[in-house]
Amino acid sequence: MEKYRRWQHDQEYLALVSDLLAKPEVQRLADFTQHHHSTRLEHSIRVSYTSYMIGKQLHLDVRAIARAGLLHDLFYYDWRTTKFDLGTHAYVHPRIALHNAEHLTKLSPVERDIIIKHMWGATLALPKYPESYVVSLVDDYAATAEFMHPWRMRMLAKLGAATVVNGK
Numbered sequence: 001m002e003k004y005r006r007w008q009h010d011q012e013y014l015a016l017v018s019d020l021l022a023k024p025e026v027q028r029l030a031d032f033t034q035h036h037h038s039t040r041l042e043h044s045i046r047v048s049y050t051s052y053m054i055g056k057q058l059h060l061d062v063r064a065i066a067r068a069g070l071l072h073d074l075f076y077y078d079w080r081t082t083k084f085d086l087g088t089h090a091y092v093h094p095r096i097a098l099h100n101a102e103h104l105t106k107l108s109p110v111e112r113d114i115i116i117k118h119m120w121g122a123t124l125a126l127p128k129y130p131e132s133y134v135v136s137l138v139d140d141y142a143a144t145a146e147f148m149h150p151w152r153m154r155m156l157a158k159l160g161a162a163t164v165v166n167g168k
């Protein structure tokens, strides 16, 4: 997944999130599987950086996108096995992530909206800002891509083998 590591060399992006990435509360996300084939930290960085790149193109608040994108899944339980009486995982975990994020850093209104509304579609409240829509859509895309990654790699390997056999 080399293309997903571009963020490590993007100084502009790193200037926005390096203080958060250095925090143990964020690094701890590496201990949790998110979408079968990725850790929650990998997923959060992917959502943050991809949303940041799109936000740049659209001239949006990229600081809010990068930071809230990184913190949007700041929770520490296995969502497959832990259930809550208060509501579904889609409803509960953005609220837990917001609570945890507020302990790490001061959040702007846009950052708060990005985190609390990132499950829009599965939950009812509409995002207030275009930045929130970008992160929510990228989150959906990343979840699917991460889940499908091994299958995609197998297909590409088969296609590569077929190309060799056919002499192309």
Ligand SMILES: [Fe+2]
Residues within 6 Å of the ligand: 072, 073, 093, 094, 118, 119
């Ligand atoms: Fe989430």
Ligand SMILES: [Fe+2]
Residues within 6 Å of the ligand: 043, 047, 072, 073, 139
């Ligand atoms: Fe997510």
